Amino acid sequence: MLPKLDPLLHAELRLAVMSILAGVEDADFSYLKKQTGATSGNLSVQIEKLSAAGYITVEKGFKGKVPCTTCKITSEGLDAFEKYVNALKEYLI
Amino acid sequence: MENIEQNKEMTALQSLNIISEMMNNSRRTILQNSAKHFILWGSLLILVSLVIYELWHTTGSPIWNVAWFVMPALGFPIVRILDRKDSDVPQNKINMNIGLIWLTYCIFTVCISVIAMLWVPMNVSLVIVVLVGFAECISGFLLKNWAITISGFIIGIGGAVMASMLLGAEQLLIFTVCGIMLVVTGLIIKSQYK
Numbered sequence: 001m002l003p004k005l006d007p008l009l010h011a012e013l014r015l016a017v018m019s020i021l022a023g024v025e026d027a028d029f030s031y032l033k034k035q036t037g038a039t040s041g042n043l044s045v046q047i048e049k050l051s052a053a054g055y056i057t058v059e060k061g062f063k064g065k066v067p068c069t070t071c072k073i074t075s076e077g078l079d080a081f082e083k084y085v086n087a088l089k090e091y092l093i
Numbered sequence: 094m095e096n097i098e099q100n101k102e103m104t105a106l107q108s109l110n111i112i113s114e115m116m117n118n119s120r121r122t123i124l125q126n127s128a129k130h131f132i133l134w135g136s137l138l139i140l141v142s143l144v145i146y147e148l149w150h151t152t153g154s155p156i157w158n159v160a161w162f163v164m165p166a167l168g169f170p171i172v173r174i175l176d177r178k179d180s181d182v183p184q185n186k187i188n189m190n191i192g193l194i195w196l197t198y199c200i201f202t203v204c205i206s207v208i209a210m211l212w213v214p215m216n217v218s219l220v221i222v223v224l225v226g227f228a229e230c231i232s233g234f235l236l237k238n239w240a241i242t243i244s245g246f247i248i249g250i251g252g253a254v255m256a257s258m259l260l261g262a263e264q265l266l267i268f269t270v271c272g273i274m275l276v277v278t279g280l281i282i283k284s285q286y287k
Contacts, residue, residue, distance in 0.1 A: 010103065010108065012103060015103075015108060015112065023116050023119055024117070025183060027183040028180075030181045031183055035122070037118055040274065062182055064177075068181075091105035092105050
């Protein structure tokens with residue numbers, strides 16, 4: 001029987017955000033927006049969902065005088081991402 | 094990539110495509126951003142080495158070597174300005190490690206230069222050129238780029254031989270070549286991750 005895919009990750013934008021965050025220390029909201037091509041509103045909503053699940057942490061702060069939101073993947077998020085990728089592989093075999 | 098606006102159902106293949114595309118694009122952006130550091134430090138190295146060479150050659154005095162300290166004094170503020178411009182580009186393990194390698198190189202170089210000037214005379218050019226080659230080599234390995242790794246070996250080993258053979262102001266020309274190699278490394282990274 002094929003494993004169940006994590007519904008939180010099995011969504012385009014959330015998966016894109018997690019894929020980016022899995023490869024970096026942390027990333028600004030503006031960087032995630034640029035890389036995914038998503039709108040600010042939609043990206044905010046999806047980031048909020050990932051944060052509520054404990055997959056990422058969101059820190060609001062300032063870079064100089066400019067406000068910035070920094071996202072970082074948690075170890076829980078990294079585990080979930082790894083499990084999701086492994087599950088995907090089984091679908092393709 | 095097209096805008097990802099909807100959380101529509103995906104197939105396993107689509108999901109894997111999104112993952113690999115996002116990871117590759119992000120990696121490309123981050124590493125391309127690190128190319129500017131190689132170009133900056135390489136250009137500074139060419140400029141400073143040629144200026145000191147000219148001054149040493151004309152006046153006959155090695156005292157002009159003090160001008161090497163202009164390099165970090167000029168370079169680090171420029172790096173800060175450049176990094177501020179691309180402040181939203183994050184760091185990954187590769188560019189963090191490359192940054193640490195070159196920072197360590199800088200610390201070694203400054204310490205050895207000061208020790209050689211004040212306490213123990215030594216062939217500083219030889220030591221520094223080996224360190225440049227070493228740092229360049231490891232950068233190449235991390236970037237999985239053979240051209241950079243090989244240029245590191247050429248700088249380190251060839252430079253050490255030249256530093257032992259050349260005397261006085263002529264030794265500075267080794268650093269001009271090192272600077273050219275660093276600029277070329279930056280350009281290779283830029284084109285590799287275009």
